[in-house]
Amino acid sequence: MLKKLLIANRGEIAVRIIRTAKSLGYRTVAVFSEADARALHVELADEAVCIGPAQVSASYLNAEAILEAAKKTGADCVHPGYGFLSENSGFARACKDAGLVFVGPPEAAIELMGSKRRSKIAMQEAGVPVVPGFEGDNARDDELIEAAKTIGYPLMIKASAGGGGRGMRLVEAEADLADNLKRARSESKQAFGDDELILEKAVIEPRHIEIQVFADRHGNAVYLGERDCSIQRRHQKVVEEAPSPFMTPELRKAMGEAAVKAALACQYEGAGTVEFLVDKDRNFYFLEMNTRLQVEHPVTEMITGQDLVAWQLAVAEGETLPLSQEEVVLNGHAIEVRLYAEDPARNFTPQTGTLHRFNPAEGEGIRFDSGVRAGDDITPHYDPMLAKVIAWGKNRNEARRRLIKALEDTVVFGTNTNQRFLARIIADDAFGRGEATTAFLQSEFNNDPSMAPADIGIRELALAASLFSQGMDQQHAWSNAPATVTPMTLATGEQTLSVLVRTRGHEITVTAGEDQYELTLVSAANGRACIIDRGARQVCQYHRQGDHLYLQAFGQTLALQDLTHQPANANAAGGTGQIKATMDGALIDVLVKQGQTVKQGDTLVILEAMKMEHPVKADRDGTLASLPAVKGDQVKRNQLLAEITADDTAEDTEQ
Numbered sequence: 001m002l003k004k005l006l007i008a009n010r011g012e013i014a015v016r017i018i019r020t021a022k023s024l025g026y027r028t029v030a031v032f033s034e035a036d037a038r039a040l041h042v043e044l045a046d047e048a049v050c051i052g053p054a055q056v057s058a059s060y061l062n063a064e065a066i067l068e069a070a071k072k073t074g075a076d077c078v079h080p081g082y083g084f085l086s087e088n089s090g091f092a093r094a095c096k097d098a099g100l101v102f103v104g105p106p107e108a109a110i111e112l113m114g115s116k117r118r119s120k121i122a123m124q125e126a127g128v129p130v131v132p133g134f135e136g137d138n139a140r141d142d143e144l145i146e147a148a149k150t151i152g153y154p155l156m157i158k159a160s161a162g163g164g165g166r167g168m169r170l171v172e173a174e175a176d177l178a179d180n181l182k183r184a185r186s187e188s189k190q191a192f193g194d195d196e197l198i199l200e201k202a203v204i205e206p207r208h209i210e211i212q213v214f215a216d217r218h219g220n221a222v223y224l225g226e227r228d229c230s231i232q233r234r235h236q237k238v239v240e241e242a243p244s245p246f247m248t249p250e251l252r253k254a255m256g257e258a259a260v261k262a263a264l265a266c267q268y269e270g271a272g273t274v275e276f277l278v279d280k281d282r283n284f285y286f287l288e289m290n291t292r293l294q295v296e297h298p299v300t301e302m303i304t305g306q307d308l309v310a311w312q313l314a315v316a317e318g319e320t321l322p323l324s325q326e327e328v329v330l331n332g333h334a335i336e337v338r339l340y341a342e343d344p345a346r347n348f349t350p351q352t353g354t355l356h357r358f359n360p361a362e363g364e365g366i367r368f369d370s371g372v373r374a375g376d377d378i379t380p381h382y383d384p385m386l387a388k389v390i391a392w393g394k395n396r397n398e399a400r401r402r403l404i405k406a407l408e409d410t411v412v413f414g415t416n417t418n419q420r421f422l423a424r425i426i427a428d429d430a431f432g433r434g435e436a437t438t439a440f441l442q443s444e445f446n447n448d449p450s451m452a453p454a455d456i457g458i459r460e461l462a463l464a465a466s467l468f469s470q471g472m473d474q475q476h477a478w479s480n481a482p483a484t485v486t487p488m489t490l491a492t493g494e495q496t497l498s499v500l501v502r503t504r505g506h507e508i509t510v511t512a513g514e515d516q517y518e519l520t521l522v523s524a525a526n527g528r529a530c531i532i533d534r535g536a537r538q539v540c541q542y543h544r545q546g547d548h549l550y551l552q553a554f555g556q557t558l559a560l561q562d563l564t565h566q567p568a569n570a571n572a573a574g575g576t577g578q579i580k581a582t583m584d585g586a587l588i589d590v591l592v593k594q595g596q597t598v599k600q601g602d603t604l605v606i607l608e609a610m611k612m613e614h615p616v617k618a619d620r621d622g623t624l625a626s627l628p629a630v631k632g633d634q635v636k637r638n639q640l641l642a643e644i645t646a647d648d649t650a651e652d653t654e655q
């Protein structure tokens with residue numbers, strides 16, 4: 001009997017695993033990096049051990065430190081979660097060698113599925129349909145070029161050691177093959193330390209449908225329905241649902257039985273996912289098998305009523321599977337979306353910052369899996385997923401409706417998120433008709449307003465102005481004193497807007513150029529504002545942090561700054577001299593000193609962001625008045641990096 005589970009992971013999945021483990025009576029051990037010392041998963045576990053500094057290579061990928069933590073705490077089993085060491089056969093072996101039960105499949109199954117080439121051959125032998133192609137052992141370019149003649153075009157070159165879309169190239173015509181092979185080979189060598197390639201016929205606008213399987217040590221294996229993960233962006237899943245709107249009972253049975261065959265063929269144990277591509281005629285092809293519990297497992301849990309972590313632990317204990325195939329019943333519909341700290345208006349760049357507020361929406365049929373809470377920092381060290389929001393409904397539209405509402409009502413203040421992007425995908429008509437393939441986001445959704453900067457109109461300005469003035473002059477705002485008119489300057493990340501605010505009791509009228517808007521601020525307390533807008537009473541969420549205001553209203557989350565009392569920027573010729581970071585990143589070098597004279601265009605500092613170095617330059621001539629950031633700092637977009645004041649020269653003023 002196992003008693004103490006070490007969770008070799010962080011974030012929402014560590015929290016998720018701890019929840020089930022505790023409910024089943026296991027003691028739990030969390031591991032954490034120095035950056036995660038106060039994280040939720042650490043707080044929830046019975047014991048927690050620091051395994052190293054923030055960088056994943058030194059902590060969550062540090063097998064030795066994790067095994068040491070297990071030894072120190074007397075854990076007898078290890079759950080790897082997803083990502084990190086979850087599909088590392090060496091780690092599975094090391095656990096076993098240390099006398100620990102690895103909650104996952106045998107190392108041989110992990111290793112086999114880690115090779116696209118070998119797994120495809122094994123699946124073909126087991127009678128699982130695979131995409132027609134060529135799987136020669138370390139095939140040379142000339143062999144691949146020869147094989148391509150029989151496969152035909154378009155075709156895919158895939159890195160044997162790749163997966164999840166990494167190391168994959170589409171080739172449209174024979175003339176492009178040789179060059180693409182050369183590139184694929186060097187990329188694969190670079191990324192995976194292995195340059196073995198395979199070829200496959202390209203499936204056009206496929207759906208990505210995966211089957212959840214489970215196997216025990218007694219030769220039993222079942223499938224728990226499918227998940228449709230067709231909506232992806234750059235091979236990152238965005239929406240996952242079960243069942244697939246494209247599924248038929250016949251196709252489910254055929255794919256389910258193929259997936260079970262795949263599991264039995266590799267002596268699988270525990271939770272696994274068999275990924276398939278499905279074409280428009282409902283032909284399906286094995287793609288890869290993921291030998292872990294997946295991010296999107298909650299949708300399967302919600303339609304089967306099963307706890308997959310409990311199943312994993314049962315299998316790890318040597319028990320037989322909790323249900324036979326006939327006992328697996330699918331009920332209703334579940335949709336999951338991945339809520340990220342990222343900026344859809346800036347090509348989805350990851351965001352960092354403090355979560356001033358983080359209020360998951362609650363409601364019937366809503367599940368919110370998260371590893372963060374209000375007050376936590378989102379750092380650049382880890383994946384910026386904030387939560388998985390999952391909705392269940394008795395049918396697909398009920399699940400959609402609940403999910404849209406949950407997304408709209410969830411409050412995240414402190415970082416940009418993809419909240420609105422997600423809600424609009426779920427509300428989209430083509431998605432509603434179940435027509436979304438892997439091409440959906442690129443072809444039909446690419447112009448959606450949720451990927452543009454927040455839309456600040458006169459109504460939003462009126463609400464922001466009323467909340468700003470309410471905070472600054474409480475007495476005045478609520479008294480019956482005569483109306484006051486004050487100018488106000490509000491800034492978003494993109495623009496600075498000047499307005500006139502007329503306040504009389506609870507009535508606010510805001511004027512910006514030709515536009516005018518009137519609102520009633522009924523009350524504002526504890527981050528909730530009640531307003532009357534065009535005769536309709538509604539509640540908005542807000543948070544004041546100095547001269548910053550976060551606002552969730554009218555279907556958007558906005559961040560505004562009150563610049564009314566800041567000096568206007570001088571010097572119109574050249575830049576403002578306020579040199580700000582253009583994105584979140586690390587200051588890896590500072591090339592100048594305070595007091596130094598600089599010329600417009602001189603490089604001042606080097607910012608590293610999105611794995612690239614960006615020189616940040618002077619936007620005018622002058623003297624460096626201040627350099628607030630120092631080498632090594634993590635900086636946020638729009639953070640002041642340097643201030644250049646103009647040197648007093650007579651000719652500047654004469655024009």
Ligand code: MV4
Nearest residue numbers: 131156163164165200201202203208232235438
């Ligand atoms: C393919 C394909 C078309 N034909 N293979 C991308 C992720 C990786 N797991 C496999 N992928 C694909 N493999 C053949 N032979 C198209 C994709 C693909 C894709 C697959 C699933 C979900 C989204 C996708 C987006 C682009 C391409």
